[in-house]
Amino acid sequence: MSTFDPDALECLAAIIEEGGFERAAQRLSITQSAVSQRLRALEAQVGTVLIVRSRPLKPTSAGQLMLKHAKMMRLLRADLEKDLKELAPSSTGNGREEERIAVAINADSIATWALPALNPLAQGGLPIEIITDDQEFTHEWLREGKVLGCVTSLGQALRGCKMEALGGMEYVPVASAGFAARHLSKGLSTHNFHQVPFLAFNRKDHLQHEFVSRAFGLTRVMLKQLFVPSSEGRVRAVQAGWGVSVLPELQVRDLIAQGELVNLAPRHSLNVALYWHCWNLSSDVLDSLSAALRQAAAQSLTPAPVPA
Numbered sequence: 001m002s003t004f005d006p007d008a009l010e011c012l013a014a015i016i017e018e019g020g021f022e023r024a025a026q027r028l029s030i031t032q033s034a035v036s037q038r039l040r041a042l043e044a045q046v047g048t049v050l051i052v053r054s055r056p057l058k059p060t061s062a063g064q065l066m067l068k069h070a071k072m073m074r075l076l077r078a079d080l081e082k083d084l085k086e087l088a089p090s091s092t093g094n095g096r097e098e099e100r101i102a103v104a105i106n107a108d109s110i111a112t113w114a115l116p117a118l119n120p121l122a123q124g125g126l127p128i129e130i131i132t133d134d135q136e137f138t139h140e141w142l143r144e145g146k147v148l149g150c151v152t153s154l155g156q157a158l159r160g161c162k163m164e165a166l167g168g169m170e171y172v173p174v175a176s177a178g179f180a181a182r183h184l185s186k187g188l189s190t191h192n193f194h195q196v197p198f199l200a201f202n203r204k205d206h207l208q209h210e211f212v213s214r215a216f217g218l219t220r221v222m223l224k225q226l227f228v229p230s231s232e233g234r235v236r237a238v239q240a241g242w243g244v245s246v247l248p249e250l251q252v253r254d255l256i257a258q259g260e261l262v263n264l265a266p267r268h269s270l271n272v273a274l275y276w277h278c279w280n281l282s283s284d285v286l287d288s289l290s291a292a293l294r295q296a297a298a299q300s301l302t303p304a305p306v307p308a
Helices: 006-018 021-028 032-046 061-087 107-123 138-143 177-183 207-216 231-239 249-257 284-300
Strands: 101-106 128-133 149-152 161-176 197-200 224-227 245-248 261-263 270-279
Touching (some): 006 032, 006 061, 021 032, 032 061, 061 284, 101 107, 101 138, 107 128, 107 245, 107 249, 138 270, 161 231, 177 261, 197 207, 231 245
């Protein structure tokens, strides 16, 4: 098998991650012409086109494979850097800014339990890049080779990856105390849910529909929806009286206890199972990431189901 130029691999990754040749050149501190030359040289070596020159730029199937290879090389270098620091603690290392270790984590986990889990690794110098998406879609970043691991609601292992159950994220429907008093004095029910706006993360967020459907035994649900693409932003919007939102109980527990928010359906909650998927590779860095997320999830989430 051919040995690929690490600089050319990082160039390909930069073009895809930054979405263009100009921004890739800025990130790598080289000229745009040099970016094009490195890409052409890599495509000549591979024997096929790696990037479709469209708007936006897209990797071909071969390009996705080479991107995954580039990220594997980053992981190997990160492992080497970690081992060298253990052998020579005074060493500062020579890792490059572009060699980031990317993981995809859903926004609600970032806003509640996942960031504290990664504190020791980030403070220890691991160049982490967190990609955020809905929990139903983070696995697509892993499938395409853009990240080395993801937190997702997908409970089926991807090819070439290993998976472990982290636990369940419990969601409850909340509104500000003032909004609840004006519009939902008797709580949320099958008779009034369609009269109030629900705040969703974005158009891919089906949690609001899923909660109402399961709580009230409905097969088809139509909601008035507003979209706020931030977990913290949705909490603030609910506090401001925009409407109702189904939010992580972890995130709103204290606000409910303080009486600022009201749980509109105390007898109902939605538990979303979360899983950690990562490449099936022997790597100290990957093992450290997995252990950190596993330990934090065990402390914050409901217990993972026992396999049959």
